[in-house]
Amino acid sequence: MSLEFELCPKRMIGGSHPCFIIAEIGQNHQGDINIAKKMIKMAKDCGADCAKFQKSELEYKFSKPALERLYTSKHSWGRTYGEHKRHLEFSHDQYRELKQYASEVGIFLTASGMDEKAVEFLDELDVPFFKVASCDANNFPYLEKTAQKGRPMVVSTGMQSMDTVRRVYSTVKKYNPKFTLLQCTSTYPLDPADVHLSVIKNYQKEFPDIPIGYSGHEQGLYITVAAVAMGAKVVERHVTLDKTWKGNDHEASLEPTELAELVKAIRLVELAMGSPAKMMLPSEKGCHDKLGKSVVANKKIAKDTVLSLDMFAVKVGEPKGIAPENMNQLVGKKIKVDVEYDDSILENMIE
Ligand SMILES: CC(=O)N[C@H](C=O)[C@@H](O)[C@H](O)[C@H](O)COP(=O)(O)O
Ligand SMILES: C=C(OP(=O)(O)O)C(=O)O
Numbered sequence: 001m002s003l004e005f006e007l008c009p010k011r012m013i014g015g016s017h018p019c020f021i022i023a024e025i026g027q028n029h030q031g032d033i034n035i036a037k038k039m040i041k042m043a044k045d046c047g048a049d050c051a052k053f054q055k056s057e058l059e060y061k062f063s064k065p066a067l068e069r070l071y072t073s074k075h076s077w078g079r080t081y082g083e084h085k086r087h088l089e090f091s092h093d094q095y096r097e098l099k100q101y102a103s104e105v106g107i108f109l110t111a112s113g114m115d116e117k118a119v120e121f122l123d124e125l126d127v128p129f130f131k132v133a134s135c136d137a138n139n140f141p142y143l144e145k146t147a148q149k150g151r152p153m154v155v156s157t158g159m160q161s162m163d164t165v166r167r168v169y170s171t172v173k174k175y176n177p178k179f180t181l182l183q184c185t186s187t188y189p190l191d192p193a194d195v196h197l198s199v200i201k202n203y204q205k206e207f208p209d210i211p212i213g214y215s216g217h218e219q220g221l222y223i224t225v226a227a228v229a230m231g232a233k234v235v236e237r238h239v240t241l242d243k244t245w246k247g248n249d250h251e252a253s254l255e256p257t258e259l260a261e262l263v264k265a266i267r268l269v270e271l272a273m274g275s276p277a278k279m280m281l282p283s284e285k286g287c288h289d290k291l292g293k294s295v296v297a298n299k300k301i302a303k304d305t306v307l308s309l310d311m312f313a314v315k316v317g318e319p320k321g322i323a324p325e326n327m328n329q330l331v332g333k334k335i336k337v338d339v340e341y342d343d344s345i346l347e348n349m350i351e
Contacts, residue, residue: 003211005178007152007234008108008128011049013180014211014233019266022131022154022236023048023259024215026249027088031077035241036090037101042256043239044107047263051102051109052131052236055095057117058085075248095125112136119146127151131236134158134186134215137168147175154234155179156215158186162202169207180234181207183227184215189252195223200230217252225265229273237262294321294344295330301339307331307350317344 004014013020023043029036036053043051058067067082077087090098095111102109112131113119119130119142129152136142137160147153153172157165165181172179183199195218203212213234214227224235238253254262280288294317301311307330314324321344322330334351 003209005152005211007154007178007180008050011108011128017233018270019228019232020050020213020234021048021263021266022050022052022234023239024052024236024253026052026054026238028238028240028245028247028249028253029053029088030245030247031087031089033090033094033097036098039239039241040098040102040107040109041105042241043259044105046239046256046259047267048239048259049108050128051107053090053095053098053109053111054114054133055111055118055122056085056089056114057121058082058089060115060117073248075246077246092121092125095121099125099127113146116142116145119149123149123151129154132156134160134184138164140167140171143168143171144175147172147179150176151178152176153179154182154213154236156182156184156236158184158215162206165203166206169210173210177210180211180213182213182215182234182236183232185217188217188248189219190217192218192223197223197227197230200227200232204231217249219252221254221258221262221265224262225269228266229269235266289320291316292320293317293324295324295327296321297339297341297343297345299341301335303335303338305335307333307335312345313342315342317342319344319346321345322347 004012004017007013007020025039029039040051069081071081071084076084078084099109108128110127110129110131111122112133113122114133130146132153132155134156137155137157155168181203185194187194200212211233214232215236216224224237227235238249239259240250240253240255243250243253243255293314295312296315296317297311298313299311309331312327335349336351337349
């Protein structure tokens, strides 16, 4: 039963560890390794924990007819979907180059293995953890094999039902305790009404022994920051160098200034989450000294009078007197001194 685990070397997630922020480069590199490197550096400079790509072995991810279907979208890089995807796919050598570059820059690098063959390659590449994309969350043979490799896993759950997510949990859990489930809606860009952050709470209740996270495809920062306030321990957002570039994901991606702002906002909110214990804090003393209220006399009270509620008012008194929450305890007690209107009632005045 562990709510925390080591996702990357020396980087724990869950519990009170900082939220792990994944900059999803995905296929926003336009098929250009130099842009990919710029994006890795950008992710690091903006304070993200990890740069992520998507690795497919196209013949394993797609059937032949799926690769041959026409792709006429304005985001298409080829005549067919296969040509389009081939343009966006880096080779094994290019992945090795990117991994080397990320380690020089000082940021973790991983990819979602979009099919079993790609997972084999990522295992060989020695990525710190496997990301399972939403489209493989219900791919149970894939999940079984991936979980058995023993690397930590981050599993997204877009397009799935709760029953399937329960099955994902028990399937991965059987082989691998080190995994997290991310709430995700697979719409690009995502309408806020379709985000359903409340699923995070549901997952936390249903799966209390694993950290829960959020993978967002909405525009802007607020929703992801709110996810962290709800306890998301991993967040993933697409990143881009330019939202106007060609590609399905740019519009729902964060540009560098936004990613930096997101990281800053998350760290600030984490700090602000603090402790559930409610108490007056030392930093509140100044305000309490100036404006904290006390019990004062609302009429003259003669020495030896037995006190009753009608003799009191609650005001900012000078000096500070008995706290208003203790006012009822004064009733029936005797006052040892003469008190004027608006005098603070002090402990040492009570018998
Ligand atoms: C579900 C899933 O894989 N989603 C990924 C991650 O969020 C996306 O990046 C897709 O790869 C992308 O939107 C596909 O765009 P196109 O179809 O233009 O290559
Ligand atoms: C599609 C992916 O992720 P998600 O389902 O979290 O959007 C991915 O990691 O490639």
